[in-house]
Amino acid sequence: MLRVRRRDYIGTLLRYLPTCRTGMLPGVKAAIVSIGTELTNGLTVDTNSAWLSLELASIGWDVGLHVTVPDDRDAIAAAVRQGVAQSDAVFVNGGLGPTADDLTRESISEAVGQGLSRDPELLRQIESYFDKLGRSMPESNKRQADIPIGGHGIANTCGTAPGVRVMFDGKTIYAMPGVPREMKVMFERSILPELPVDSNRTSTVVRTIRCFGAGEANIGEQIADLMTSGRQPVVGITAHDSIISVRVIARDAAIAEAEVADIRGRLGQLVFGEDATTLQSAVGQLLLDQKVTVSVAESCTGGMLGGRLTDVSGSSGYFQGGVVTYAYEAKTDLLGVPADLMMQKGAVNGEVASMMASACRRRFGTDYALSITGVAGPGGGSDEKPVGLVWFGLADAGGVVVEKRLFGTHLTRWEIRDRACKVALNLLRLRMTGESG
C-alpha cells in the first residue's frame, strides 16, 4: 500500500499529540461513498474520491474501498452499510442538495435505522447564508437541515448544505456535499482535525517535480533506472497538457531530497518547479526576484497568456498589462504593425511577432514583453501556414528574439493556445534564468 504525507511536519505532530491518549491504531480503514447518477452514468468523472483518499492517506489511513452509487435510496443505504461493515469510518459525498433527487440524508437515516429530525440551529445557518446574499431562503432548502436522530450537522461555510456526522455500530459516517469546493473546505475545516492520526503510517514523503520542454518518454528515459519496479524510493511519471510531473515517494524526507536532487541534476532546465508551481508562478517569482516587469501582446491566444500571468496573486507587482490584437487593424492601431506587411505576408511570421513584442514593450514601458501570433485552428490554416504554427517574440533591453513552433495537428484549438502560452512563459523563464532554450 502506498502511504502519503503532506509536507506539514508541524501539522502532523500537532494532530498526533492530542490523540496520544487514544493510543496507536491498528490500521485505520476508511471507505468512501460517492453519490450521484451523473457519476454512475459516466457524465461526470468522480474526482472527490481521489482527493479524499489523499487527505486520509496524509494521516495514515487506508482507504480500502470507493463505491459510487446513483441517486437511489436503496443503493445509497446499501453502500453506506457496506462501508460501515468493512471500515472504521465512512466518508460519503454528494446528494445533500435541496432538490428531490438529493437523497443522502434519507438514505443514511435508513441505513442507521433512525428517523430524520429538522435541526433548528442548522436551519438558522442556512437562513443566514441566504440573508448574506440578500435573498430569502427557498422552501426547498429547509430539508437540508434534516439530520438523522442521534447525529450532528457539520457547518458548511461555502454553501447551503450542512454535512452530517452520525455514529452507527461503533463506526462514524460523515456526509459531505458533492460540490468539490464545498466538500474540501468542510473536510479540512471540520472533519480532518478530529480524525485520529495513524502515525505509524504517516512517515512517507511525496515530492513532485514539474517539467516542461520535453515529452514524457524523453524525460522517462533520462530517469529510467530510477523507475524500475519494486525500487525504493518509488519514482513515477505522468503527463498532463504538456506538463510532465515526476513524483518521488520515499520513506523519509532525507531520502526524498537526495532523489529529487539527483533527478533535478539530470533534467536540468526542464524543471521549472515543484508541487503546486505553475509556469506562470515560476515566471512571476523570477520577475519579482529580479524586480522587473512584463507586458504581453497576444493574437491567437486572445488574452489567455495575460489571464495565466494574472492567475497569480500579487502579479500586479510585475505585470503592467497587455494588448489582445486579434484583428489586423488592432495590430496596426495598437502596435504599429504595417497593414501592407500583413496583407502581403499575413500576421503569422517572425517579423510580425518581433514587431508586436518590441512595440508592446515600448508601449507599456516594461523590461520584458512577450508576443504570440499563430494559427489556433481548426480553421484558418494553409499549406504555408498550417494549423498549429505559432510564432513567439521576446523583447528586452537588448533587442528582440523570435521563435517558431509547429504544434501537432491532432491538438484541439484550446490545446494549441494552451501550449503556446506555456512556450511563451517558458521562453521568458529560460531567458531570466540565463539558460538557452
Add this chain to the structure above:
Amino acid sequence: MLRVRRRDYIGTLLRYLPTCRTGMLPGVKAAIVSIGTELTNGLTVDTNSAWLSLELASIGWDVGLHVTVPDDRDAIAAAVRQGVAQSDAVFVNGGLGPTADDLTRESISEAVGQGLSRDPELLRQIESYFDKLGRSMPESNKRQADIPIGGHGIANTCGTAPGVRVMFDGKTIYAMPGVPREMKVMFERSILPELPVDSNRTSTVVRTIRCFGAGEANIGEQIADLMTSGRQPVVGITAHDSIISVRVIARDAAIAEAEVADIRGRLGQLVFGEDATTLQSAVGQLLLDQKVTVSVAESCTGGMLGGRLTDVSGSSGYFQGGVVTYAYEAKTDLLGVPADLMMQKGAVNGEVASMMASACRRRFGTDYALSITGVAGPGGGSDEKPVGLVWFGLADAGGVVVEKRLFGTHLTRWEIRDRACKVALNLLRLRMTGESG
C-alpha cells in the same frame, strides 16, 4: 436511473439489428470494478469507470455500481463477487500487468472458485508482441497468459495484457487492462460488439439546458414539480462554476422536446443555450447573427475574457481585440482614464468601468465593448472595496451602462475572475436579446 444515448442513430440501429434474435432484455444491469492502489490512495483519478458507463449506457445498460479496490486479492475477489450478485455482468479494469502487485487474474479465479491455467495461445500472442518490438519476453510477462479454468482470453492489440472473460453463476465477468487506451480499444473491439443491446432503453433522448444568472436552488424551485422522484421524463439539475444545467432524459425525442420547451418557457432569459453551448459561444452566435463586433477592456480578469471569447472558432468574425489594463498607468495610457481620478477613488468603481468601456469601444471601433474592473483577491481588498467587488461596463452606440457585483468572499481568485467573465458575457447576451438583466 438515468439512461443515456450517444447521438449516433445509425450506430445504435446497427447494433440493434444483429441482436434481435436474443430478444428483449429486462433492464440489463452492470457493475464496474476498478482495481489499483493508486486509485484508492487518490494518486490517480479513476476515469475508466465513467468511460465504461457511457459506453454501456449507449446500448441501454444501467450501471448500478462502481467499486474501486486496492491491489489486494481479498478486496478484488469480494468486489467481483458483489458485482456478480447485483448485476448481469461485471466489467473489471486494472491489475492485469506483469508485476507482483497485479492480482486480478488470481482474484477472479478465487471469486469464481477455479484455478488458473496458462493458455498457450495467449502466451504466443504475448511473445509475438515483444518480437515486434525486437525484444525478448521478460519472464514476468508469462503470468499474463494465465486464465481461470473455463474462461477465455481477450486479445490485447495495444499492449501485453490479454483480457479475460469468464462466466460465473450465469453472469459474465470481463477483465480489461487499466491503461485507458488499452482498455478502450479492447472494449470497443472485442467486448462491446458481443453485448446484447437493450433497445427498450436505447431510444432515450438526453437534452441539457444551460442556464446562468440564478442559483441552483432558485432554478430548482421553478421546475420542482418536474423533478419528483419516479416521474417520466426524468429531470435533474446540477451546478458547475455558476453554470446551472437542467438535464431532461425522455423516452423519445418528441417527449424530450415538449419538456424542454416547458422548462425554457419557465426559465426564460436564464437559459443561454443547450448541450455544449457556452456563454461565449452563445454570445458569439448573437454577434454573428446581428453582424456586429465587440472589444474588451480588462483589468482584474487580465485577459481571461478575451481568452474565453476567442475560445470559439470563428470569433475573428466579431472580435477585434482588447486591452488588458492591469496597472493604473495602462488604464491612463491606453484608455485615457485620468490618473488623479484613480488616485482619489481607485480603479474599482462605476466611473472607471464606464470610461474603460467607452474608450475601448472608440479605440477598436467596435459596436460593443465590455469592461471589467474589480478586486480578485485574495489580497487587495478593503472595507470599502472588498475582495469580490467587480464593476462592469457595456458600451454601445447609445452610450454606456455599468453594473456592480459583489461575489462571495468564499470564492477563490480564479472563481471571482471566472464569474466576472461570465457576468460580462451575460450582460452582453441580455442586451443583444433585448432582455433586461
